[in-house]
Every structure is written in structure tokens, then in C-alpha cells.
Amino acid sequence: MVSHGTAKAKRAGPQRARRDEDKEARRQLILAETQALYTATSYAEVKMADVAERSKLAKGTVFLYFPTKEALFLALLGDLLFAWLEKLEAQLGGTEDRWTGAKVARTVAESLEGEETLTRLLALRQTVLEQNVTVEQVRGFQERLLAAGGRVGALLEKRLAFLKRGEGGHFFIHVHALMTGLRQLADVAPVTREMLDLPHMAPLRVDFTPELTDALTTLLRGLEAR
Structure with a gap:
């Protein structure tokens, strides 16, 4: 008989992995859009709001990944x-x-x-x-x-x-x-x-x-x- 704790741990493993994959995919998306903006303009011209817009994310979400x-x-x-x-x-x-x-x-x-x-x-x-x-x-x-x-x-x-x-x-x-x-x-x-x-x-x-x-x-x- 499988305990409730063991079953919960088995469910948490794949879910945690998927969450980690989603976070990394979002991080890479933000970086890719930042690179695209920077390549076309300059460091001074790139705004965090522009990065968020291109990434289709809330500005606050971008700051969760990169605080500055x-x-x-x-x-x-x-x-x-x-x-x-x-x-x-x-x-x-x-x-x-x-x-x-x-x-x-x-x-x-x-x-x-x-x-x-x-x-x-x-x-x-x-x-x-x-x-x-x-x-x-x-x-x-x-x-x-x-x-x-x-x-x-x-x-x-x-x-x-x-x-x-x-x-x-x-x-x-x-x-x-x-x-x-x-x-x-x-x-x-x-x-x-x-x-x-x-x-x-x-x-x-x-x-x-x-x-x-x-x-x-x-x-x-x-x-x-x-």
C-alpha cells in the first residue's frame, strides 16, 4: 500500500520539473527579446517595459526574473x-x-x-x-x-x-x-x-x-x- 505522503511526493516531482522548465523557457524568452531590442538599438534605448511587451509578459513578471x-x-x-x-x-x-x-x-x-x-x-x-x-x-x-x-x-x-x-x-x-x-x-x-x-x-x-x-x-x- 502506497502512503499518501509517497504518492504526493511522486506527483510533486514531475510538477516541479515542469515548473522549472517553464521558468527556464520564460527566462530564455525574456533574454531573446532583450537581445533583439539591443541589436536593433542601444543599451540606453532598451526599456524593461519594451522587453515585457515583446515577451507578452507583465512588466512585474520580468522584474521577478531580473530585478534590474x-x-x-x-x-x-x-x-x-x-x-x-x-x-x-x-x-x-x-x-x-x-x-x-x-x-x-x-x-x-x-x-x-x-x-x-x-x-x-x-x-x-x-x-x-x-x-x-x-x-x-x-x-x-x-x-x-x-x-x-x-x-x-x-x-x-x-x-x-x-x-x-x-x-x-x-x-x-x-x-x-x-x-x-x-x-x-x-x-x-x-x-x-x-x-x-x-x-x-x-x-x-x-x-x-x-x-x-x-x-x-x-x-x-x-x-x-x-
Whole structure:
């Protein structure tokens, strides 16, 4: 004979799982609509009310998932960043063959093609997105970044014979700095873009992927030549 308590527990299990799935689906919906708005406009122009409207949710419901706009965008950044890092790990992994610095630089830069939203958000991380969130939210983000950066750093050290133990992670910090800085230079305002289209302004134009490839190649050549 099954006790009432056991039967209740069995019913609660699937119901709880479905509720968790529904919550995650709603979270992903909110993040997807936020990304769509941000891609079409800018951080300043995205309003929580607009996110709620696009998601067909009450504004209060959005705030239940993300208590501040900064928390919402930090979560979006996290999803994009760690998906990219997972992709980069796969590209750097595989056999134990050594690579040239130029090949590593090209692989890293080309892995960011189509990731403009990610690189734009990274440029806002310290100055905007981590300013109105809880310590717990930032800690969770940083812990994941530490772990992922460590894995990527270790793969870089396996690929590049001239990198010493621990230098892969330090190089990855330089990658972060270069990709955010070059994205800011490449992502210009419409009026500036119009000016840069003038032939004599060509030296000021920044094409993100080639510029990042060149910058990383130069950095790695310097490390190899020590």
C-alpha cells in the first residue's frame, strides 16, 4: 500500500520539473527579446517595459526574473559569453599538435564573427552592467568566467609552445581587452560612419576581425620572441 505522503511526493516531482522548465523557457524568452531590442538599438534605448511587451509578459513578471535592467543585461552577456567560450574551447581542442601564433590569433578572431552583440556588451560590463546588481550575481558571473578562462588558457598553452604555465590565462585577459576596445572603435555612431566613408578617412576605419587578428598576432609574436 502506497502512503499518501509517497504518492504526493511522486506527483510533486514531475510538477516541479515542469515548473522549472517553464521558468527556464520564460527566462530564455525574456533574454531573446532583450537581445533583439539591443541589436536593433542601444543599451540606453532598451526599456524593461519594451522587453515585457515583446515577451507578452507583465512588466512585474520580468522584474521577478531580473530585478534590474543591469541584472537582465548581465545575464544576457553571460549566456552569450559562455556559449562563445564553449565554441572557442571546441576549436582549440582536439589533437595535441602545436600551432603557430598566427593560427591561434586567426582562430580566436574568427570565432567572434557573428558575435557583435557579445562584444558590444563586453564593453559595458564593468562600467554599466556590474553597477546595479548584487554581489551574488557578480560572483556567479566571475566564478564561471574564472573557470572558463582557465580552460581556454590551458588549451592555449598546449597549442603554443612558447607560453609558460599560467600565461594562457593572462593572454586571454589581453584578448578580452583587445576585443572590447576594438569593438568600441568599430561600432561607431551613424554620423561618424558617414564621415568615415569619405576616402581620405580610410585610416580611421576599423574592421573588427582583421584588426583583432593583427593585434593578437603581434602580441603573440612578442611573447614568442622573448
